[in-house]
Amino acid sequence: MVLAAAAVAATSCGGARIKGVLSDAPGAEVVVKMLDINHYTVLDTLKTGSDGSWSCKVDVKKGQPEFVYVFYKDTRIASLLLQYGETASVVSDTIGNYSVTGSPETLKLMEVEHDEAAFASEFSATSARLDDLDPASPQAQEVSRELAKQYVSYYRSRVMYILNNPKSLTVVPVLYQQVGVNLPVFSQNTDAIHFRNASDSLKTVYPESRYVKALSEEADRRFNMLHLNQMVSDAPVAGFPDLEMPDINGNKVKLSDMQGKVVMVYFWQAADADQKMFNLDKIVPLYEKYHSKGFEIYAVSLDTDKAVWASAVRNQKLPWVNVCDGLGASSIAVRLYNIPSIPTSYLISGGALVENSSISDEASLTKYLDSVL
Numbered sequence: 001m002v003l004a005a006a007a008v009a010a011t012s013c014g015g016a017r018i019k020g021v022l023s024d025a026p027g028a029e030v031v032v033k034m035l036d037i038n039h040y041t042v043l044d045t046l047k048t049g050s051d052g053s054w055s056c057k058v059d060v061k062k063g064q065p066e067f068v069y070v071f072y073k074d075t076r077i078a079s080l081l082l083q084y085g086e087t088a089s090v091v092s093d094t095i096g097n098y099s100v101t102g103s104p105e106t107l108k109l110m111e112v113e114h115d116e117a118a119f120a121s122e123f124s125a126t127s128a129r130l131d132d133l134d135p136a137s138p139q140a141q142e143v144s145r146e147l148a149k150q151y152v153s154y155y156r157s158r159v160m161y162i163l164n165n166p167k168s169l170t171v172v173p174v175l176y177q178q179v180g181v182n183l184p185v186f187s188q189n190t191d192a193i194h195f196r197n198a199s200d201s202l203k204t205v206y207p208e209s210r211y212v213k214a215l216s217e218e219a220d221r222r223f224n225m226l227h228l229n230q231m232v233s234d235a236p237v238a239g240f241p242d243l244e245m246p247d248i249n250g251n252k253v254k255l256s257d258m259q260g261k262v263v264m265v266y267f268w269q270a271a272d273a274d275q276k277m278f279n280l281d282k283i284v285p286l287y288e289k290y291h292s293k294g295f296e297i298y299a300v301s302l303d304t305d306k307a308v309w310a311s312a313v314r315n316q317k318l319p320w321v322n323v324c325d326g327l328g329a330s331s332i333a334v335r336l337y338n339i340p341s342i343p344t345s346y347l348i349s350g351g352a353l354v355e356n357s358s359i360s361d362e363a364s365l366t367k368y369l370d371s372v373l
Contacts, residue, residue: 015060016082020070020090022052028072028094030054035067037214043068060084064209065105065169079113081105081169108170112161116177119154123179126150155185162194166201172211192222224332240265240346240353241336245300245323248310253298253321260296261349262372267333268343269302270312275343279316282362286369287320293373296320302342304328 022028028048033040048054060066062084070078070090077092080103088106092098100106126147133140162171175195177185186194196219202212243255243265255265266283268275287297297320303309306326313322325331333339337346347354347365349372 015084016058016066017055017087018058018068018070018080018082018090019055019087020048020053020078020092022048022054022072022077023091023093025052025072025094026050028052030077031071032056032058033069033071034058035069035211037210040069058082060086061208063206065206067109067169067173067211079106079109081109105168105170108165108168109173112170112174115157115161119150120179123147123150123154127180151179158185159194162198166198167205169202169206169209169211171198171202172215175215189222189226192219192226195219195222220327220330224327224330224335227332240348240351243298243300243323243333243336245325245333247321247323248313253323255298255348258296258298258321258348261294262290262296262354262369263348264295264297264345265337265348266297266299266343266345267302267337267339268299270309271303271305272342276312276316278343279318284316284318286366290369290373291319295369295373298323300324300331300333302328302331302334302339 018032020030022030025048027050030046030048032043032046034043035041043058044056046054046056058066058068060082065081065083068080068082069076070080070092072092072094075094075096077094077096078090078098078100080088080090080100082088082103083105086103088103089101090098100110126143130140130143130147133143158174158177161174165171175186175198179185195215199212199216199219202209202215206212240255244252246252255263268279270276283297283299287295299318299320299322301309301322301324303324304326306324309322309324312318325333347368354368
């Protein structure tokens with residue numbers, strides 16, 4: 001909706017207010033957008049008054065600051081991080097220069113964006129020099145070292161910013177900055193630690209912020225990948241991906257410690273009534289028939305509610321090893337075994353996975369167990 005004048009340009013939302021002046025642009029169109037995790041949501045489209053002034057209210061809740069951006073045509077003319085109750089005054093021009101008062105976190109955000117732009121300009125200029133050189137030449141190697149030095153220097157400066165501003169939401173865009181198009185500044189596996197520390201610090205101040213919740217999810221994802229990489233690098237040579245997950249008593253049990261001649265890695269979900277019946281109809285009879293001959297089951301629950309899972313294990317008196325990390329589809333076990341659907345299973349015998357050993361092919365599974373046990 002385009003409004004005729006700044007006097008009636010305020011939205012009906014409450015929480016924070018922006019008063020702006022777009023220099024030398026009377027009657028210009030200004031678009032106010034809010035960041036919604038990974039995309040913009042348009043809040044309002046305004047027309048400046050005869051003196052270039054405009055204003056709007058933004059729905060900012062207590063304890064949930066919002067990233068708000070103002071555009072003139074395709075140019076961003078202001079970036080703001082607004083707290084509940086703030087009135088931010090913005091003076092900008094049509095090419096993106098601006099100043100802000102009344103919002104301390106916005107001033108930090110401006111510093112972050114200024115540093116990022118300065119690094120991007122320097123890095124881009126050095127990259128352009130490299131493009132003009134023969135890749136095999138000594139000059140190209142020197143410029144490549146210069147690029148690496150610039151990146152490392154900037155990376156370290158961003159780490160220091162995060163450490164020095166643990167309670168500021170401005171660390172969120174810092175953690176997601178990129179070099180060019182495809183290279184995140186924080187691209188190393190061990191950067192999961194920075195994501196986790198930032199998330200934990202911000203939770204103490206803004207526990208309900210959607211940005212903090214999203215950051216926590218990304219920290220979980222990165223830690224899962226870090227753990228997976230550590231498992232792969234530390235694991236002895238084996239013919240199957242090893243797992244180490246907690247049982248119903250909280251004790252971690254390793255798949256590689258299972259002593260059976262044949263071990264079934266069984267994936268299921270207690271929250272699904274049909275899968276609980278599958279336990280009683282298919283898995284229990286299988287276990288009772290072959291356990292005494294050396295058959296073991298390592299049952300991995302993909303439930304997110306561990307109480308529901310533990311209750312099902314106890315109520316059904318499932319006699320084998322039952323484990324669950326509570327991460328559901330985000331569990332490392334899902335990635336390691338490339339689980340397309342559940343229930344499903346794999347057999348391990350002689351230290352290696354057995355081909356065509358899924359519980360879905362009951363006849364082949366029984367035939368195999370009869371042949372080796």
